[in-house]
Amino acid sequence: MSEVRTRFSPSPTGALHLGGAHTALFNWLIARHYQGTFLLRIEDTDQERSQEKFVAEILEAMTWLGLDWDEGPYRQMERLPIYQDYINRLLASGAAYNCNCPPQDAKARQAALARGEKPKYHGHCREINLPAGPETAVRFKTHHTGVTHWDDQIKGPIAFDNQELDDLVLQRADGNPTYNFAVVVDDITMAVTHVIRGEDHIPNTPRQLLIYEALKVTPPFFAHMPLMLGKDRAKLSKRHGALSALAYRDQGFLPQSLVNYLARLGWSHGDQEIFSREELVKYFTLNHVTKSPGVYDEEKLLWLNSHYLKEMPAPELARELTPFLAAQGITDPDQAYLTRVAPTLSARCKTLVEMAAAARFYFLDPRPYEVKAAEKFLTPAAVPTLREIAARLAILPDPSEEALNRLFSDLAQTTEQKMASLAQPVRVALTGKTASPGLYEIIHILGREEALRRISRAIEFAEPGTA
Ligand code: GLU
Numbered sequence: 001m002s003e004v005r006t007r008f009s010p011s012p013t014g015a016l017h018l019g020g021a022h023t024a025l026f027n028w029l030i031a032r033h034y035q036g037t038f039l040l041r042i043e044d045t046d047q048e049r050s051q052e053k054f055v056a057e058i059l060e061a062m063t064w065l066g067l068d069w070d071e072g073p074y075r076q077m078e079r080l081p082i083y084q085d086y087i088n089r090l091l092a093s094g095a096a097y098n099c100n101c102p103p104q105d106a107k108a109r110q111a112a113l114a115r116g117e118k119p120k121y122h123g124h125c126r127e128i129n130l131p132a133g134p135e136t137a138v139r140f141k142t143h144h145t146g147v148t149h150w151d152d153q154i155k156g157p158i159a160f161d162n163q164e165l166d167d168l169v170l171q172r173a174d175g176n177p178t179y180n181f182a183v184v185v186d187d188i189t190m191a192v193t194h195v196i197r198g199e200d201h202i203p204n205t206p207r208q209l210l211i212y213e214a215l216k217v218t219p220p221f222f223a224h225m226p227l228m229l230g231k232d233r234a235k236l237s238k239r240h241g242a243l244s245a246l247a248y249r250d251q252g253f254l255p256q257s258l259v260n261y262l263a264r265l266g267w268s269h270g271d272q273e274i275f276s277r278e279e280l281v282k283y284f285t286l287n288h289v290t291k292s293p294g295v296y297d298e299e300k301l302l303w304l305n306s307h308y309l310k311e312m313p314a315p316e317l318a319r320e321l322t323p324f325l326a327a328q329g330i331t332d333p334d335q336a337y338l339t340r341v342a343p344t345l346s347a348r349c350k351t352l353v354e355m356a357a358a359a360r361f362y363f364l365d366p367r368p369y370e371v372k373a374a375e376k377f378l379t380p381a382a383v384p385t386l387r388e389i390a391a392r393l394a395i396l397p398d399p400s401e402e403a404l405n406r407l408f409s410d411l412a413q414t415t416e417q418k419m420a421s422l423a424q425p426v427r428v429a430l431t432g433k434t435a436s437p438g439l440y441e442i443i444h445i446l447g448r449e450e451a452l453r454r455i456s457r458a459i460e461f462a463e464p465g466t467a
Helices: 018-033 052-065 080-093 106-114 179-189 204-215 245-250 255-264 277-283 298-311 314-328 335-346 352-363 371-377 380-394 401-415 419-431 439-446 448-462
Strands: 005-008 037-042 071-075 096-099 137-140 147-152 156-161 169-171 194-198 221-225
Touching: 005 018, 005 194, 018 037, 018 052, 018 194, 018 221, 018 245, 018 255, 018 277, 037 052, 052 245, 052 255, 080 096, 080 137, 080 169, 080 179, 080 204, 137 204, 147 204, 147 221, 169 179, 179 204, 245 255, 255 277, 255 298, 298 335, 314 335, 314 352, 335 352, 335 439, 352 439, 371 419, 380 401, 380 419, 380 448, 401 419, 401 439, 419 439, 419 448, 439 448
Parallel strands: 005 037, 037 071, 194 221
Antiparallel strands: 096 137, 137 169, 147 156
């Protein structure tokens, strides 16, 4: 095979959503699998809806996901002379014609649809050889007979009756190209070999194929990916998958979780679920992409995220966690300390946001205590236990986790109490909560002095004036 060239070509009319990231990833994987080239192209000809801030967001999201591009970002609005050149060729060969009919208004289109008809251009300018003028658009002279078909690399053979296709506008009266035309010119001039995009573009493909034919250029392979469905197979909603990729970042997901999740959506390799990026690149081909849509499953994404959080080396985890601590009022945390803290939380949390909230007590006073926790465990009855533990802890020669374990089990034996009932008041004293990482780990990380300070404050809380 000649060099494989794929492209991702978002319109900057919104952020990069999960569906767009899915398309981008499949294109990136195919390019990487075949050691080809991955292009990024910004389709900004819809000047009313395109915004610079969305271009920036799309690039940021791609970078965050690790979907690096080899060429581009190309921008269609910088390529107008190229489109003009192709328009001239099509006009010269008679495959296109000038048209000064007013664009069919939305109402007329709606009325046609309501009558069960496809809204179509009536053909007034098709045969009159109108010269170009300031108000003229250029339309494609679509064959009214025959069938346009292709062998879709995912969906299999697809055919459209040409009769169903309209004389589509290639260039608007303002000189800007339309989507279907610009895409063909770009894919030709950028030597794209595989067009991989959402199945919502299937109706565009016959139109594009006819333009290739008119230009006498062999078309690329087309592969239409099943769209992602939301909960109960409904359309994606804001709560189920319609968020932008960067919103997932802000909610504390790791890019590797999202990449792994999206790769498995509509593609499989046996029953393997966890894939390193290298494995994805090695195994990913279009052969095992399914025809039917994947259903967005937040639980699975969370499961993958907890997997990658647990697996991440502690210093890296500390780095990832740092920006999320700011929302907890912890800025510029000591990285060595955070490197000890982070692994105690990753096993218990599913996102970096959760981890940051759970990390709070390591940095800040745990007061005010959780109301229920304090009511239950920081009572006058708990004070003797807290005092005894503090006294023993103060003279422990080496407060290692092992020594702390011994301290608690000795005390449990002499006082005939359960370990858990000894541990809970201390846990609330240190963390403000009844659930936390292992107590010995916490004492070890907080340090003896800080642990003693917190126990003494808890005694003061339980029996004011006695600490
Ligand atoms: N710009 C189109 C979109 O955002 C993509 C078109 C294509 O891949 O051909 O849906």
